[in-house]
Amino acid sequence: xxxxxxxxxxxxxxxxxxxxxxxxxxxxxxxxxxxxxxxxxxxxxxxxxxxxxxxxxxxxxxxxxxxxxxxxxxxxxxxxxxxxxxxxxxxxxxxxxxxxxxxxxxxxxxxxxxxxxxxxxxxxxxxxxxxxxxxxxxxxxxxxxxxxxxxxxxxxxxxxxxxxxxxxxxxxxxxxxxxxxxxxxxxxxxxxxxxxxxxxxxxxxxxxxxxxxxxxxxxxxxxxxxxxxxxxxxxxxxxxxxxxxxxxxxxxxxxxxxxxxxx
Amino acid sequence: xxxxxxxxxxxxxxxxxxxxxxxxxxxxxxxxxxxxxxxxxxxxxxxxxxxxxxxxxxxxxxxxxxxxxxxxxxxxxxxxxxxxxxxxxxxxxxxxxxxxxxxxxxxxxxxxxxxxxxxxxxxxxxxxxxxxxxxxxxxxxxxxxxxxxxxxxxxxxxxxxxxxxxxxxxxxxxxxxxxxxxxxxxxxxxxxxxxxxxxxxxxxxxxxxxxxxxxxxxxxxxxxxxxxxxxxxxxxxxxxxxxxxxxxxxxxxxxxxxxxxxxxxxxxxxxxxxxxxxxxxxxxxxxxxxxxxxxxxxxxxxxxxxxxxxx
Numbered sequence: 233x234x235x236x237x238x239x240x241x242x243x244x245x246x247x248x249x250x251x252x253x254x255x256x257x258x259x260x261x262x263x264x265x266x267x268x269x270x271x272x273x274x275x276x277x278x279x280x281x282x283x284x285x286x287x288x289x290x291x292x293x294x295x296x297x298x299x300x301x302x303x304x305x306x307x308x309x310x311x312x313x314x315x316x317x318x319x320x321x322x323x324x325x326x327x328x329x330x331x332x333x334x335x336x337x338x339x340x341x342x343x344x345x346x347x348x349x350x351x352x353x354x355x356x357x358x359x360x361x362x363x364x365x366x367x368x369x370x371x372x373x374x375x376x377x378x379x380x381x382x383x384x385x386x387x388x389x390x391x392x393x394x395x396x397x398x399x400x401x402x403x404x405x406x407x408x409x410x411x412x413x414x415x416x417x418x419x420x421x422x423x424x425x426x427x428x429x430x431x432x433x434x435x436x437x438x439x440x441x442x443x444x445x446x447x448x449x450x451x452x453x454x455x456x457x458x459x460x461x462x463x464x465x466x467x468x469x470x471x472x473x474x475x476x477x478x479x480x481x482x483x484x485x486x487x488x489x490x491x492x493x494x495x
Numbered sequence: 496x497x498x499x500x501x502x503x504x505x506x507x508x509x510x511x512x513x514x515x516x517x518x519x520x521x522x523x524x525x526x527x528x529x530x531x532x533x534x535x536x537x538x539x540x541x542x543x544x545x546x547x548x549x550x551x552x553x554x555x556x557x558x559x560x561x562x563x564x565x566x567x568x569x570x571x572x573x574x575x576x577x578x579x580x581x582x583x584x585x586x587x588x589x590x591x592x593x594x595x596x597x598x599x600x601x602x603x604x605x606x607x608x609x610x611x612x613x614x615x616x617x618x619x620x621x622x623x624x625x626x627x628x629x630x631x632x633x634x635x636x637x638x639x640x641x642x643x644x645x646x647x648x649x650x651x652x653x654x655x656x657x658x659x660x661x662x663x664x665x666x667x668x669x670x671x672x673x674x675x676x677x678x679x680x681x682x683x684x685x686x687x688x689x690x691x692x693x694x695x696x697x698x699x700x701x702x703x704x705x706x707x708x709x710x711x712x713x714x715x716x717x718x719x720x721x722x723x724x725x726x727x728x729x730x731x732x733x734x735x736x737x738x739x740x741x742x743x744x745x746x747x748x749x750x751x752x753x754x755x756x757x758x759x760x761x762x763x764x765x766x767x768x769x770x771x772x773x774x775x776x777x778x779x780x781x782x783x784x785x786x787x788x789x790x791x792x793x794x795x796x797x798x799x800x801x802x803x804x805x806x
Contacts, residue, residue, distance in 0.1 A: 306707040344707035345664035378715035386549035394543035417759035428790035447543040456612035
């Protein structure tokens with residue numbers, strides 16, 4: 233790995249004695265550092281393909297580990313554990329257990345696209361982060377992230393009506409994530425928002441929360457989108473080997489069909 | 496009149512969902528500025544959401560479809576050549592759809608299938624040109640044209656120009672940018688700086704022009720967003736700015752919201768005002784604060800503009 237902002241050596245496996253004399257030689261501090269050995273036996277050799285099967289992860293194989301993504305990352309600047317380069321390395325190596333150590337922060341990618349802008353290999357690291365978050369959820373390693381809940385609340389409205397209304401999205405998101413709308417900063421914000429607004433505008437805003445804006449003649453588009461979403465979900469679960477029923481069905485159908493051909 | 500200028504005199508206008516809600520003042524000021532400059536806007540008929548930052552996380556090709564429908568209406572039903580979107584999110588998504596449809600046969604296939612089922616013409620790459628409100632004013636009227644129409648001035652107003660993420664990244668979806676003198680830069684954008692400078696503003700050296708406000712997670716990871724926004728607000732103040740000029744409803748409402756949140760939740764108060772660049776241009780064109788919707792902003796700047804003698 234050309235850059236060493238993080239390595240596979242787990243910090244807890246590094247041992248250093250502040251004071252240590254071995255056979256009369258003073259090896260205090262760094263001189264005494266040793267790395268506890270460990271064996272990795274749980275490689276997931278299909279990991280790279282699984283990520284590549286999810287939208288956004290298609291180009292993960294292109295990475296040559298230059299580290300431009302991590303170097304430019306907005307989230308890495310406030311949390312050094314958020315490390316796209318390292319995660320892409322782990323995906324390509326199939327080191328699932330190492331990835332799972334960071335499972336609770338991967339969803340925090342803000343999609344600023346600085347990594348995609350900087351990447352010399354067109355890996356689209358932003359897409360890989362989204363694919364990896366999806367993978368974590370589909371495999372049941374994490375529960376749905378707040379970000380995913382928000383994406384779903386938002387997309388449901390777009391698919392249903394063609395348009396969204398922000399107040400409604402916000403209310404449903406708070407409800408679905410069990411958050412209280414009654415937060416002091418939120419109340420203060422609404423107060424400041426209403427401060428100078430004329431009554432007609434207020435009435436319009438209030439009305440929008442009852443009568444949702446929508447695109448006319450949307451029903452056919454809605455049906456087409458819903459059908460597509462369903463089809464894609466099915467495809468993804470299958471790529472990750474999650475559709476037990478489908479697998480069982482194909483397995484059962486296999487030999488039976490063979491027998492039929494023979495007889 | 497150059498070809499580009501002629502083409503931008505009358506464009507299809509795609510306001511998007513945010514401009515009908517929290518960013519109503521951006522809608523109002525964009526239309527008011529267009530009128531004052533004599534540029535025509537024809538709203539895209541029966542438009543839909545472009546997919547924003549969210550639909551791509553359900554499925555990127557659905558976002559491509561949603562954005563393509565908007566361009567399809569502008570091209571096939573309205574016979575327009577240019578779609579202007581003031582929202583960075585809409586602008587970005589239309590540009591991305593344009594790129595994907597030209598370069599990725601799978602995307603084109605999905606868009607064709609969904610368009611047929613939905614019962615409208617399939618959008619083909621190249622039918623329309625998507626531009627931002629900045630392109631529209633910069634090339635539709637030009638700096639000299641703008642100067643001629645000024646009725647006031649932003650003289651003495653210290654402005655940090657904030658472009659956000661979606662206007663310049665990733666580079667490959669904006670083939671017209673980074674084309675040398677006169678074109679927009681993706682690493683150091685300047686169109687907003689150029690226009691506000693003509694209007695008399697004193698643009699400060701703001702190093703975070705294209706930094707991220709955390710808009711995608713403004714509600715789902717609010718603490719991260721507050722940190723990112725606070726960093727922007729502080730940097731603007733440290734650069735000597737009194738005002739941050741915005742060009743994106745997500746950035747704008749994110750800055751306003753997390754300015755309040757930083758103050759109320761973490762006791763970190765900042766004073767810099769947040770206004771849309773179209774509001775500032777409108778004031779310089781002699782429009783009243785109300786005509787450009789300054790009263791609709793959460794960040795209260797009416798008194799400040801009066802004090803400065805701008806409004």
